[in-house]
Amino acid sequence: KNLVLGFGLALRDRIEKSGKYRVIMTRSDDTFIPLNDRVKIARTQSAALFVSIHADALPRREGDAQGATIYTVSDKASDAEAERLAEAENKADAIAGVNLTDEPTEVADILIDLAQRETKTFSNRFARLLMDEMKSTVRMHKHPLKSAGFRVLKAPDVPSVLVEIGYVSNKGDLEHLVSENWRNKAVGSMVQAIDTFFAKRLATAGPAK
Template sequence: MAGRVNHGVLLGCTLLCAAALLCSGGTIRVAKGASSSPIGTAGVPVASDARLAGDAKQTRFVLDLDRTIQFRAFALADPYRVVVDIPEVSFRLPAGVGAAGRGLIKAFRYGLVMPGGSRIVFDLTGPARIANSYVLDAANGQPPRLVLEFEEVDRTTFVQSLAPESRPELKPAIADAAASVASVAAPVEAAAPAKPIAGADSRPVIVIDAGHGGLDNGTQASGESEKNLVLGFALALRDRIEKNGKYRVVMTRTDDTFIPLDDRVKIARNQSASLFVSIHADALPRGEGDAQGATIYTLSDKASDAEAERLAEAENRADAIGGVNLTEEPTDVADILIDLAQRETRTFSNRFARLLMSEMKNTVRMHKHPLKSAGFRVLKAPDIPSVLVELGYVSNKGDLEHLVSDSWRSRTVGSMAQAIDVFLAKRVARAGATN
């Protein structure tokens, strides 16, 4: 097979510990004479197609590209996943690619995971590793192709291949290797804004969190993705709030980028935010009837009902979808939830939720039970009043028509901005009276 370069990029301890494999094995070399494809957005590489082949013992993934890139691969457990980090790529893949799996790969997702960096996450049917990776040079009208060959392994072998953050004993051994690919796979957490300089801007800070993003599409229906709908709404809400000049608005994301759940909370805490508002759009699983209207959620140890529990579980899976290691959960969450500061914060969160419902019900169709609660990870800042707003159901025809309507968005943004202003004005006045 002409142009085949076997790099032996093992997704075992070898991959994680050997800098030579991570560096030389992670480079796609495109042969001279390779066909030239259109350049992607801002000159980034273009991926034009992706496909799977093979069976439950060995499965091959092929990605068509237009130029040389570097990559880094690592494994994550529970659920079984393999993550491939690459520089930012313009994915121009056919609709639906990755939704159906084959062999060892249940499905795969792709998208921007940080400024300048993209990610492909493979959901596995069981423990597996990348046994080989190589490139096929452009030939016979075919573009350069990145090829990853997965092979079935046992649980013990897979555990040995886990990402270094899951295995502390490997961290010293891979320090040099990690540094060599830092420009390709920099931690997402680094994107979190730093704390504002004291005295630079004393206005209360509102953090608006557009849910999902990047390779996490959220719910989808009729060609519309939740991540795009809620980003457009969040940006409009930011613009409306900033018009009066009374508050400073910080966004967790302003483009199609994946942000881990804990990093969204860290952004709010780093900014000493006065309010955190997470924007989403729900969907009922197929065959489970219909629902409509906006719902406002606050944090609670126990979900208010089965639907709230289902939604919280779905939203809390965002990190797994994005290829984030879930083995290092915060150890202080239980303590935070019973802390007096958290109790006070919950009181303010519930107060804002009721105020928000009062304003929204005049302009927006609300769910029959508009105020609910559940254990959303993104609402767990111990010192920041936080709510999660489901604007409607993309699975409901009427709600979806509203979600894509500019006039509906303008009315809804107006009612939310009014509620935020009333809530923060009272808190600022209360704070001033105690000083």
């Protein structure tokens, strides 16, 4: 937990140093924040990107694994989430504060689905950019891009990725995770990916409102 928090704080400091972004941490100390609340924080702040940082560990009997992995939410989880979001009690705030309670169910479902699809496209785009940047500085898992039903990735309107920066159960990874030099390189590659992601989004979005 100390390694991950240290990494998150270093990433925040580097991003803020650029002066381009406002960084909101779900926590800046060893406080447990429920998974759904982490998503809520991102949505309440109208986040343009949500990055969840973790370090993994494999029990010895399950063999050994190494390298960083980047996760996006899986199709199956998204479909189940779309179903849940379509329920009346969730419609009021399902898409960036747009109230869908007065819309017919079919219309609300379509709007939520469209928002999720766009969000997913942006999440996958950022995950690929992040992999391309990180692989030049950080040892990556043999299958570096994965998808799973992580609850923290389920905001329908905030592009989200979960980054496992390495395995504390692997000797080589652990040596990296405790190295300030390694952390600086890894943080640098993540900031580069964030810059590229937003430069592309701004280029395609046209003039700001």
